[in-house]
Amino acid sequence: MTTDNKGIVQRALTELIGTGGVEALEPLLRDDFVHHRPDSTSSTKTEWLAAVRAALPPLAGMRVGIHHLLADGDHVVMHSRRQLPDAGPEITVVDIWRIDDGLIAEGWEIIEPTAQAAANLVWWEPVER
Template sequence: MSRTEQEQANLDLVLGMFEHVLNPMDSGAVDRFVSPDYIQHSQLAPPGRDALKAFLDMIKAETPEAVHDVKRAFVDGDHVTVHYHVRRHEGDLGWAVIDIFRVQDGLIAEHWDVMQDVVEGGPNPNSVF
């Protein structure tokens, strides 16, 4: 797979945000990765970078054991897509999540997400991951 230098930088930025912001739920590290003009499309979080910080603080307080286990990530130009497994606590089946980020000027400028519950059983024997 061939990536441009810029695509690799965009992928590294987003994966770094998972490592330093989402997994530790560290709102203090947000400014290193997210643009001041951040556009939020998720229906779970209010818009804006400061609102993202408050949202992360709330999630950390409610579910301090949560993990974001990245399964795969793709980059195409200024867009990075990450497929991952969120588990809120021990024994939680969690959610399968796909995030799409748009990177501009070396920072995450925009975000969309889709989520589904991970369930046991069902008609399809294939994992969501």
């Protein structure tokens, strides 16, 4: 089961990056798909696909390096680094996907600009103003 779930996430990313469009991604998501952001906001399948569609033109040519793809039961976790072409900024992303009946049901993501990672290692320290 976990191998199948990892394959679903790999296929979704491959379709998105390979085609540059969300049309191939859409059938891999449940109709009641929910995407959660770190700021506690959530979006529906339609809202999330619209946001991904809007982000694709500026992200054309983005390189994605998957460092970890782990599955446990119905959850798949992917740790990746993504960089825009022409030495654009690099981000580190952790995506968590919940799979239900062969489709992606929920997603969570954390995105951190890689260049700012060192500053975030001491997030609890007061910021000087």
